[in-house]
Amino acid sequence: MxxxxxxxxxxxxxxxxxxxxxxxIAELGYHQSSVRKIAERVGVAMSVVxxxxxNKDEMxxxxxxELYRTVLAIMLPMVEAEQTARxxxxxxxxxxxxxxxxxxxxxxxxxxxxxNYCSGTGQRLHEVGVPLEPDQLADLAKLELETIFTxxxxxxxxxxxxxxxxxxxxxxxxxxxxxxxxxxxxxxxxGYGEDLVVAFDLATRHL
Amino acid sequence: MxxxxxxxxxxxxxxxxxxxxxxxIAELGYHQSSVRKIAERVGVAMSVVxxxxxNKDEMxxxxxxELYRTVLAIMLPMVEAEQTARxxxxxxxxxxxxxxxxxxxxxxxxxxxxxNYCSGTGQRLHEVGVPLEPDQLADLAKLELETIFTxxxxxxxxxxxxxxxxxxxxxxxxxxxxxxxxxxxxxxxxGYGEDLVVAFDLATRHL
Amino acid sequence: MxxxxxxxxxxxxxxxxxxxxxxxIAELGYHQSSVRKIAERVGVAMSVVxxxxxNKDEMxxxxxxELYRTVLAIMLPMVEAEQTARxxxxxxxxxxxxxxxxxxxxxxxxxxxxxNYCSGTGQRLHEVGVPLEPDQLADLAKLELETIFTxxxxxxxxxxxxxxxxxxxxxxxxxxxxxxxxxxxxxxxxGYGEDLVVAFDLATRHL
Amino acid sequence: MxxxxxxxxxxxxxxxxxxxxxxxIAELGYHQSSVRKIAERVGVAMSVVxxxxxNKDEMxxxxxxELYRTVLAIMLPMVEAEQTARxxxxxxxxxxxxxxxxxxxxxxxxxxxxxNYCSGTGQRLHEVGVPLEPDQLADLAKLELETIFTxxxxxxxxxxxxxxxxxxxxxxxxxxxxxxxxxxxxxxxxGYGEDLVVAFDLATRHL
DNA sequence: GATGAATGAGCATTCATTCAT
DNA sequence: GATGAATGAATGCTCATTCAT
Numbered sequence: 001m002x003x004x005x006x007x008x009x010x011x012x013x014x015x016x017x018x019x020x021x022x023x024x025i026a027e028l029g030y031h032q033s034s035v036r037k038i039a040e041r042v043g044v045a046m047s048v049v050x051x052x053x054x055n056k057d058e059m060x061x062x063x064x065x066e067l068y069r070t071v072l073a074i075m076l077p078m079v080e081a082e083q084t085a086r087x088x089x090x091x092x093x094x095x096x097x098x099x100x101x102x103x104x105x106x107x108x109x110x111x112x113x114x115x116n117y118c119s120g121t122g123q124r125l126h127e128v129g130v131p132l133e134p135d136q137l138a139d140l141a142k143l144e145l146e147t148i149f150t151x152x153x154x155x156x157x158x159x160x161x162x163x164x165x166x167x168x169x170x171x172x173x174x175x176x177x178x179x180x181x182x183x184x185x186x187x188x189x190x191g192y193g194e195d196l197v198v199a200f201d202l203a204t205r206h207l
Numbered sequence: 208m209x210x211x212x213x214x215x216x217x218x219x220x221x222x223x224x225x226x227x228x229x230x231x232i233a234e235l236g237y238h239q240s241s242v243r244k245i246a247e248r249v250g251v252a253m254s255v256v257x258x259x260x261x262n263k264d265e266m267x268x269x270x271x272x273e274l275y276r277t278v279l280a281i282m283l284p285m286v287e288a289e290q291t292a293r294x295x296x297x298x299x300x301x302x303x304x305x306x307x308x309x310x311x312x313x314x315x316x317x318x319x320x321x322x323n324y325c326s327g328t329g330q331r332l333h334e335v336g337v338p339l340e341p342d343q344l345a346d347l348a349k350l351e352l353e354t355i356f357t358x359x360x361x362x363x364x365x366x367x368x369x370x371x372x373x374x375x376x377x378x379x380x381x382x383x384x385x386x387x388x389x390x391x392x393x394x395x396x397x398g399y400g401e402d403l404v405v406a407f408d409l410a411t412r413h414l
Numbered sequence: 415m416x417x418x419x420x421x422x423x424x425x426x427x428x429x430x431x432x433x434x435x436x437x438x439i440a441e442l443g444y445h446q447s448s449v450r451k452i453a454e455r456v457g458v459a460m461s462v463v464x465x466x467x468x469n470k471d472e473m474x475x476x477x478x479x480e481l482y483r484t485v486l487a488i489m490l491p492m493v494e495a496e497q498t499a500r501x502x503x504x505x506x507x508x509x510x511x512x513x514x515x516x517x518x519x520x521x522x523x524x525x526x527x528x529x530n531y532c533s534g535t536g537q538r539l540h541e542v543g544v545p546l547e548p549d550q551l552a553d554l555a556k557l558e559l560e561t562i563f564t565x566x567x568x569x570x571x572x573x574x575x576x577x578x579x580x581x582x583x584x585x586x587x588x589x590x591x592x593x594x595x596x597x598x599x600x601x602x603x604x605g606y607g608e609d610l611v612v613a614f615d616l617a618t619r620h621l
Numbered sequence: 622m623x624x625x626x627x628x629x630x631x632x633x634x635x636x637x638x639x640x641x642x643x644x645x646i647a648e649l650g651y652h653q654s655s656v657r658k659i660a661e662r663v664g665v666a667m668s669v670v671x672x673x674x675x676n677k678d679e680m681x682x683x684x685x686x687e688l689y690r691t692v693l694a695i696m697l698p699m700v701e702a703e704q705t706a707r708x709x710x711x712x713x714x715x716x717x718x719x720x721x722x723x724x725x726x727x728x729x730x731x732x733x734x735x736x737n738y739c740s741g742t743g744q745r746l747h748e749v750g751v752p753l754e755p756d757q758l759a760d761l762a763k764l765e766l767e768t769i770f771t772x773x774x775x776x777x778x779x780x781x782x783x784x785x786x787x788x789x790x791x792x793x794x795x796x797x798x799x800x801x802x803x804x805x806x807x808x809x810x811x812g813y814g815e816d817l818v819v820a821f822d823l824a825t826r827h828l
Numbered sequence: 829g830a831t832g833a834a835t836g837a838g839c840a841t842t843c844a845t846t847c848a849t
Numbered sequence: 850g851a852t853g854a855a856t857g858a859a860t861g862c863t864c865a866t867t868c869a870t
Contacts, residue, residue, distance in 0.1 A: 009829075010829085013829085029325070031238055031323070031325070032325075034863075034864060034865080035864075035865065035866090036863090036864075036865090044830075044831090045830065045831050045832070046831095046832095046865090047830075047831060047832075047833095047866090047867090047868090048829080048830060048831075050865080050866065050867085051829070051830065051831090052829090055865075055866075056864095056865065056866090111322075115318075115319075115322040115323065116236075116238060116322070116323055118236055118238065118239055120865090122235075122239070124236070126386075126389070126390050127390075161402070161405075161406070162398075162399075162402050164394075165398070165399050165402035165403065165406075166402070166406065168380070168383045168384065168387050168399065169380035169383065169402075169403060169406060170380075171383055172379035172380040172381070172382055172383025172384075172386075173375070173376035173377075173379040173380050173383075174379070175379055175382075175383065176375045176376065176378055176379025176380075176382065177375065177379075179379075180375050183333055191369075191372075192372050192375065195368070195369050195372035195373070195376075196372070196376060198368075198410075199368070199372075199373065199376060199407075199410040200406075200410065202409050202410045202411075202412065202414075203405075203406040203407065203409045203410040204409075205409065207409075216853080216854075217853080217854085220854085241838075241839060241840080242839080242840065242841090243838085243839080243840090251855075251856090252855065252856050252857070253840085253841095253856095253857095254841085254842090254843095254855075254856065254857075255854080255855060255856080257840080257841065257842085258853095258854070258855070258856095259854090262840075262841075263840065263841090327840090423850075424850085427850085443739070445652055445737070445739070446739075448842075448843060448844080449843080449844065449845090450842090450843075450844090458851075458852085459851070459852050459853070460844090460845095460852095460853095461845090461846085461847090461851075461852060461853075461854095462850080462851060462852075464844080464845065464846085465850070465851065465852090466850090469844075469845075470843095470844065470845090525736075529732075529733075529736040529737065530650075530652060530736070530737055532650055532652065532653055534844090536649070536653070538650065540800075540803070540804050575816070575819075575820070576812075576813075576816050578808075579812070579813050579816035579817070579820075580816070580820065582794070582797045582798065582801050582813065583794035583797065583816075583817055583820060584794075585797055586793035586794040586795070586796055586797025586798075586800075587789070587790035587791075587793040587794050587797075588793070589793055589796075589797065590789045590790065590792055590793025590794075590796065591789065591793075593793075594789050597747055605783075605786075606786050606789065609782070609783050609786035609787070609790075610786070610790060612782075612824075613782070613786075613787065613790060613821075613824040614820075614824065616823050616824045616825075616826065616828075617819075617820040617821065617823045617824040618823075619823065621823075630832075630833075631832080631833085634833085655859075655860060655861080656860075656861065656862090657859080657860075657861090665834075665835090666834065666835050666836070667835095667836095667860095667861085667862095668834075668835065668836075668862085668863085668864090669833080669834060669835080671861080671862065671863080672832095672833070672834070672835095673833090676861075676862070677860095677861065677862090741861090
């Protein structure tokens with residue numbers, strides 16, 4: 001009967017539900033993943049999920065937070081290890097695609113939620129924002145491609161490109177790998193990452 | 208009492224339903240766009256939709272066909288006007304982004320259907336294929352980025368890049384504009400297109 | 415433009431619809447045979463059926479009348495050809511089973527309607543009665559098994575049995591052939607008829 | 622706070638729904654007995670039925686199992702008490718008609734389901750089989766008329782009749798009582814049973 | 829903490845019917 | 850005579866949520 005025993009159980013249950021929800025969403029897609037099916041995978045009653053999260057929106061928020069934390073843990077060290085903008089860009093691409101390759105179901109789940117989730121009040125994921133702690137949000141900002149491109153221009157490493165446009169393009173090119181690999185299991189995600197590193201290295205050079 | 212009056216009514220209704228469905232899907236997302244809500248927007252009973260299309264899958268097929276026809280009508284002349292691979296690539300990017308700028312809700316609807324649609328038999332859109340006439344499918348193939356990149360390598364215009372990787376990257380970068388502009392109404396889609404043309408022009412040059 | 419041209423067309427259409435309806439019901443069962451599917455088989459619009467019969471109940475009445483007329487045409491001569499009660503009983507059994515063998519889909523349709531039909535006011539077929547002309551109803555009465563059994567007792571051919579019970583039993587035994595043959599295509603309806611003739615011949619003898 | 626309180630509630634609800642469903646089907650016929658109407662009779666929301674049975678097919682299976690169990694409980698002791706084939710035949714007829722007299726609506730419901738039910742996959746009741754436990758199915762087999770007739774021929778009690786034909790005839794004659802009594806409330810089911818016993822006793826004698 | 833039971837809104841679909849032409 | 854278009858009620862089903870225990 002340790003004082004925080006209840007909290008420990010609570011935390012474990014939540015983690016367990018989040019984990020199973022991610023698996024379920026990755027396997028069946030967001031809309032086929034009802035609270036009941038997720039609870040079934042956990043091996044508890046459907047109402048347990050409601051008990052721990054209050055409602056489905058809160059559960060999704062917890063899932064998204066967990067997914068972002070995973071991405072952060074992988075990417076942040078790799079990007080921070082590089083000093084130059086060019087190095088950070090390559091690291092960002094490689095790190096993100098490593099995430100895709102290593103944590104496939106997590107990334108699929110995130111994509112599924114991103115494109116399918118709709119809150120009780122009709123809001124989409126990008127409208128409710130990333131449900132992370134302030135310091136984690138700060139870490140996330142360090143990965144921002146806009147920042148990297150702006151830095152590269154300042155240091156003269158990159159040509160006078162539009163950081164916003166380039167960041168959007170890189171993000172899109174990375175995201176495309178997930179879609180692509182979903183339809184084509186033979187798609188070589190890591191190889192694609194190297195092709196992307198070369199392409200964007202060329203695309204950022206001075207004319 | 209025109210001989211094809213009945214056909215005229217039928218055609219008009221179908222077009223009207225398709226149009227309203229596109230608007231609804233673009234606004235609310237695919238899964239929030241029930242047959243009932245679409246019919247309400249048209250101003251008819253829900254069963255009218257079933258009368259004209261048989262079932263929801265057929266309605267979606269009609270929508271998708273219409274959306275692809277729109278894209279084709281815009282993009283094909285622009286891409287075919289160019290002779291060189293480099294020209295075709297730039298034209299493809301510009302044409303696609305022009306589509307995005309001009310037919311925003313149509314493109315959002317297509318994206319929504321592409322990532323959310325699940326047929327009665329459990330198939331996703333890419334599994335059921337594009338419901339177009341053979342000659343229109345042939346036209347669609349002419350826009351394929353893989354083909355353009357392969358051509359450019361053959362003619363020596365492009366470096367020895369991977370057509371699959373580059374095509375995936377360009378598609379992703381283009382698609383990102385849609386997501387981006389959804390969250391940020393000030394995002395300049397056409398300007399982004401010009402930035403993309405420059406970036407991929409550089410990225411395809413010989414080292 | 416013969417004066418009864420319209421009536422002729424009308425009659426032909428009705429007959430055509432009735433025929434197709436019988437086929438459809440026999441094939442798909444009563445509940446799968448919607449007005450639309452029947453009309454499709456005829457090759458006309460669904461509303462044509464409504465035009466000719468007013469509503470579905472009237473159509474079913476027309477079908478049932480037609481089916482009883484078919485049975486009458488087959489059975490009446492065979493039963494009336496016999497003079498003795500014993501002969502009439504055997505003839506009735508043989509005639510009815512001949513109907514079952516020869517006009518299988520008609521009999522299946524009649525069975526389907528008998529057990530599934532429910533009028534707009536909630537009445538079953540046996541509650542609405544047989545929709546035949548008075549003289550045809552009189553002919554139908556001549557086939558009644560009760561009459562035959564009562565006659566046989568009067569003439570001393572049969573033992574002192576209960577006409578009602580025996581008639582019910584024979585009707586049931588005949589009807590069972592249809593159910594049986596539906597599930598088992600190898601079931602020999604005519605052979606079953608002969609077995610029935612023997613069985614009920616024995617069952618009616620004096621002790 | 623009894624340990625099996627939850628199970629008790631569940632069992633009671635299921636039994637209650639099955640009971641009301643039987644009544645409804647017997648009264649209105651299978652196809653007029655929607656899940657909604659059955660739930661209304663129980664006094665709960667329609668989705669309660671779905672909660673307890675999953676879908677309509679499962680509910681029907683539960684109903685059919687219950688109906689067969691009732692028949693078994695009545696008929697098995699009566700038939701097994703007899704040693705001779707002749708005795709078993711008479712007992713079968715009497716027992717089945719006792720069922721008909723005592724559990725009228727149950728038998729009507731079973732008939733309705735037998736001739737009208739069509740599963741979600743398009744199968745009829747005789748195609749999906751009787752949803753009973755193996756040992757109950759074994760008990761059911763002991764009541765089979767074919768078995769009794771074959772036995773009687775072997776022991777020399779019966780003439781060289783066709784077990785299949787006779788079984789079909791007896792089944793039909795028994796079933797006819799149900800139809801008959803539906804149209805004519807004065808029909809004496811038990812008396813009919815005795816008449817049937819005599820008739821089939823005669824029909825099975827050596828010539 | 830956890831559960832089973834129940835709810836009500838929403839969904840796509842089927843169907844007989846109506847009606848102007 | 851015949852048609853296409855539209856309607857509204859009904860059906861089975863899924864789901865997130867609520868609540869007493």
